[in-house]
Amino acid sequence: MVMIEPLEVSLEAGNASDSAALDDDGRPRRTGTTCTATAHIVTAVIGSGVLSLPWATAQLGWIAGPAVMAVFGAVTYYTSTLQAECYRTGDAETGRRNYTYIEAVRSILGGAKVKLCGVIQYANLIGVAIGYTIAASISMNAIRRAGCFHVSGHNVPCHSSSNMFMIVFGVVEIVFSQIPDFNEIWWLSIVAAVMSFTYSGIGLGLGIAQTVANGGFAGTIAGVANVTVAQKVWRSLQALGNIAFAFAFSNVLTEIQDTIKAPPPSEAAVMKKATAASVAATSAFYAACGWMGYAAFGNAAPDNLLTGFGFYEPYWLVDVANAAIAVHLVGAYQVFVQPVFAFVERSASRRWPDSAIINRELRVGPFAVSAFRLAWRTAFVCLTTVVAMSLPFFGVVVGLLGSISFWPLTVYLPTEMYIKQRDVRRGSARWIGLKLLAGAGLVVSVAATVGSVAGFVGQFKNFRPFSG
Numbered sequence: 001m002v003m004i005e006p007l008e009v010s011l012e013a014g015n016a017s018d019s020a021a022l023d024d025d026g027r028p029r030r031t032g033t034t035c036t037a038t039a040h041i042v043t044a045v046i047g048s049g050v051l052s053l054p055w056a057t058a059q060l061g062w063i064a065g066p067a068v069m070a071v072f073g074a075v076t077y078y079t080s081t082l083q084a085e086c087y088r089t090g091d092a093e094t095g096r097r098n099y100t101y102i103e104a105v106r107s108i109l110g111g112a113k114v115k116l117c118g119v120i121q122y123a124n125l126i127g128v129a130i131g132y133t134i135a136a137s138i139s140m141n142a143i144r145r146a147g148c149f150h151v152s153g154h155n156v157p158c159h160s161s162s163n164m165f166m167i168v169f170g171v172v173e174i175v176f177s178q179i180p181d182f183n184e185i186w187w188l189s190i191v192a193a194v195m196s197f198t199y200s201g202i203g204l205g206l207g208i209a210q211t212v213a214n215g216g217f218a219g220t221i222a223g224v225a226n227v228t229v230a231q232k233v234w235r236s237l238q239a240l241g242n243i244a245f246a247f248a249f250s251n252v253l254t255e256i257q258d259t260i261k262a263p264p265p266s267e268a269a270v271m272k273k274a275t276a277a278s279v280a281a282t283s284a285f286y287a288a289c290g291w292m293g294y295a296a297f298g299n300a301a302p303d304n305l306l307t308g309f310g311f312y313e314p315y316w317l318v319d320v321a322n323a324a325i326a327v328h329l330v331g332a333y334q335v336f337v338q339p340v341f342a343f344v345e346r347s348a349s350r351r352w353p354d355s356a357i358i359n360r361e362l363r364v365g366p367f368a369v370s371a372f373r374l375a376w377r378t379a380f381v382c383l384t385t386v387v388a389m390s391l392p393f394f395g396v397v398v399g400l401l402g403s404i405s406f407w408p409l410t411v412y413l414p415t416e417m418y419i420k421q422r423d424v425r426r427g428s429a430r431w432i433g434l435k436l437l438a439g440a441g442l443v444v445s446v447a448a449t450v451g452s453v454a455g456f457v458g459q460f461k462n463f464r465p466f467s468g
Helices: 034-045 048-084 101-108 112-152 163-176 186-214 227-249 248-259 267-300 313-349 369-392 392-420 429-460
Strands: 360-364 367-372
Touching: 034 186, 034 248, 034 313, 048 163, 048 186, 048 227, 048 248, 048 367, 048 429, 101 227, 101 248, 101 392, 112 163, 112 248, 112 313, 112 369, 112 392, 163 313, 163 369, 186 267, 186 313, 227 267, 227 392, 227 429, 248 267, 248 313, 313 369, 360 392, 367 369, 369 392, 392 429
Parallel strands: none
Antiparallel strands: 360 367
């Protein structure tokens, strides 16, 4: 058993041999690179959201669907570069580090914006954990159902509860949650990133094959039409939320940036390269998967391309894709919950700095187990699993999470921090442009939230909690 050293270590104490292993803030030297940061981002971005894009495109049609996707990709990239500039307060290479998103907001903006960031960010991260539990269980259940369909025929219901698969996923996450922080999960992110490209590639390939078999592209310019005007509006707005969720990673961007090794070059420069590479790759995949899924199934596209059984055969390939989804979501879950874990554990360590229950840990490989970490993280995973079992609505949960968090986390706070950090002159062309971007983001976020809430209420009316 070993004791954790205090989080802040003075470099002025004359410990020359120790200082070589420490960064300018006294913490263990960071080793992250453009490659590892890109892997973290891809793991966070190419998630279960990609599978809902054909459905989202179907609600918007061939013109609005691709256009909206392109706009969200461009906005996400631009605001991410602004947020990357705010990792250090002041100078890009020597300024004070902001270890988390909320610390950056507190350091640069302060006031009520800190509470806004904290509430929305951590609520979103917890919501993502719930959504990923749902998505992983659906994929695992789809493997069982694919075998049933293959043996018994496509007209047999082959229904079964996803609850047991949620429990299995939860147990796996309890184990991996004992990896202490981002620096220790880089290998898990790389595995998850490979898995994300695997199932996205399979979905793309099957979409192309189905389109060829159909003899051309399905779908229409205006999208789904055999619904009421109200349903068309709500579904279109929910589609905005689904697309926003698919692209979002601002809630973990600063935490990922905190893994990058010290300048030169600056962490902001490295993060911008990682952001450019990851957003370009994910946008290309999103476009291909979303558009080819819509081309294959038209307005009948399911809300989850691989688990909604748009494809039945080859069943083994569908199984491989769904297994890749489940493995990817194991890593993606950890990427999104690490900021929540870190916030609670830092707060507890500051409050009880001499507590052995909190600070004494046993290290085994990448795992670091303390009594507090084991109890708290296990309780968190159990809670998200129980909530997921009570609300297993993949599409509407994805849309609701994306729509609620898009404006404050992806647009508003990054633009406000950048304006303050770089002292953008009030009334200048850049200031006006950033304010207009934030205003447009608010309108989109409110509209998408309304649509997602309507979809959630509609599905919940006919569902019994914990029925699977």
